[in-house]
Amino acid sequence: MTSQLNRRSFARHIVAVSSSGIIAGCGGSSNGSTADSGGSAQSTPAGRNVSEYLSNSANFDGDPTVKTSADVVSVKVGAEGNGGAYAYAPVAVEISTGTTVSWEWTGNGSTHNVVSEGDGPLDSGSPVAEASTNYEHTFEESGTHLYYCTPHKSMGMKGAVIVR
Numbered sequence: 001m002t003s004q005l006n007r008r009s010f011a012r013h014i015v016a017v018s019s020s021g022i023i024a025g026c027g028g029s030s031n032g033s034t035a036d037s038g039g040s041a042q043s044t045p046a047g048r049n050v051s052e053y054l055s056n057s058a059n060f061d062g063d064p065t066v067k068t069s070a071d072v073v074s075v076k077v078g079a080e081g082n083g084g085a086y087a088y089a090p091v092a093v094e095i096s097t098g099t100t101v102s103w104e105w106t107g108n109g110s111t112h113n114v115v116s117e118g119d120g121p122l123d124s125g126s127p128v129a130e131a132s133t134n135y136e137h138t139f140e141e142s143g144t145h146l147y148y149c150t151p152h153k154s155m156g157m158k159g160a161v162i163v164r
């Protein structure tokens with residue numbers, strides 16, 4: 001599964017992985033070693049949860065972009081929205097278990113990152129601006145993941161991944 005992704009991961013993915021040690025300990029007793037594979041999905045109803053979370057986010061029309069047959073789904077970081085290049089696109093995606101989401105920086109809108117709301121598994125590290133920055137996460141379990149960009153959260157730079 002990962003062989004075709006190695007080419008895109010590069011060093012920045014290693015940085016992201018090393019920084020994810022920060023989430024160790026938030027998983028349950030049975031999944032402490034797999035906390036980076038979706039173990040901390042929230043169990044609240046996805047639709048209502050996502051709509052509330054993204055209520056002030058540009059480009060969200062009420063429905064996630066359905067990508068349930070894709071192995072890898074790309075999300076732009078620094079897409080147009082929220083008064084500048086301060087959006088994720090698609091802002092919400094619906095995927096299947098085992099799918100990898102690849103967040104790809106556009107280089108616009110200053111520095112961005114990808115951080116889970118609450119105890120989720122996403123953490124791309126400190127905000128960076130460079131185009132071609134890439135952060136990936138493979139979602140192994142169903143659930144709803146909400147995330148945001150630290151510098152622009154208050155402006156509405158938030159996103160969601162719904163894993164079916």
Ligand SMILES: [Cu+2]
Pocket residue numbers: 086109111112113149150151152157
């Ligand atoms: Cu941002």
